Amino acid sequence: MTSIEITPEERAELTKALTDALNPLAAAIRSRQSGLSTARMWEAEPVEVTLSVLAAWKVVDTEVKQLTALAAATAGSYGANYEQLGAVWGITRQGARKKWPEALPRPAAAAARAGAALELFGGTAELTQDPLSGGWAWTAEGADETRGAAGDGTWYATREEAAAHAGAFLREHVATLP
Structure with missing residues (x-):
């Protein structure tokens, strides 16, 4: 234009x-x-x-x-x-x-809104980013139907760090054979 x-x-x-x-x-x-x-x-x-x-x-x-x-x-x-x-x-x-630094949605904000899904060991985890601090948290449901999340007030510095903690949770909650 x-x-x-x-x-x-x-x-x-x-x-x-x-x-x-x-x-x-x-x-x-x-x-x-x-x-x-x-x-x-x-x-x-x-x-x-x-x-x-x-x-x-x-x-x-x-x-x-x-x-x-x-x-x-x-x-x-x-x-x-x-x-x-x-x-x-x-x-x-x-x-x-x-x-106008705030004119366009930031990629991190868009990713936080969309969330980041993680599927491991038969379970799923959702990673979310706090728009204020930029920290990452997770919620998950293991294959054994156990639910878990980052501790209250726990925010990880990177998405990868949150994913690692969520992955460790999912590894601990694999489905047991009947």
């Missing part, structure tokens, strides 16, 4: 719409700072009035950044990648990743 260009007419309309939306916010900020009513905000010193307008633009800028991050995350949830996000924004893939 190429960069988005707008016509001079569209730019003029956008500027007018943004200014019209900004004026009540600037007036409210100036009124709170000066104690003057919003109708009298323009009676203040010009530097104070213009600083109120600048403060209002800062509020708008913060909101636009949050809305932009939300739009990037929404695009990411529908399958857009960082290269596409960057192309729309006119930056590199790396720039998009830096600007």
Whole structure:
């Protein structure tokens, strides 16, 4: 996707719409700072009035950044990648990743949601990753129908370590012959 260009007419309309939306916010900020009513905000010193307008633009800028991050995350949830996000924004893939680090689901988070199944010795185990700590845990049912899990609060550093513990459990709980 190429960069988005707008016509001079569209730019003029956008500027007018943004200014019209900004004026009540600037007036409210100036009124709170000066104690003057919003109708009298323009009676203040010009530097104070213009600083109120600048403060209002800062509020708008913060909101636009949050809305932009939300739009990037929404695009990411529908399958857009960082290269596409960057192309729309006119930056590199790396720039998009830096600007919106949470825009795309992380592979580890996707794997944690999907879980990782393990089948050994006639039993099954499910490995899960904690989204906050990144640690791994397991739950299992042995071939002898014994159920087990990582101890309360036990999280392993890697999926492989959790799988090893789950595998040891499954090895201990093979089906016995009747």
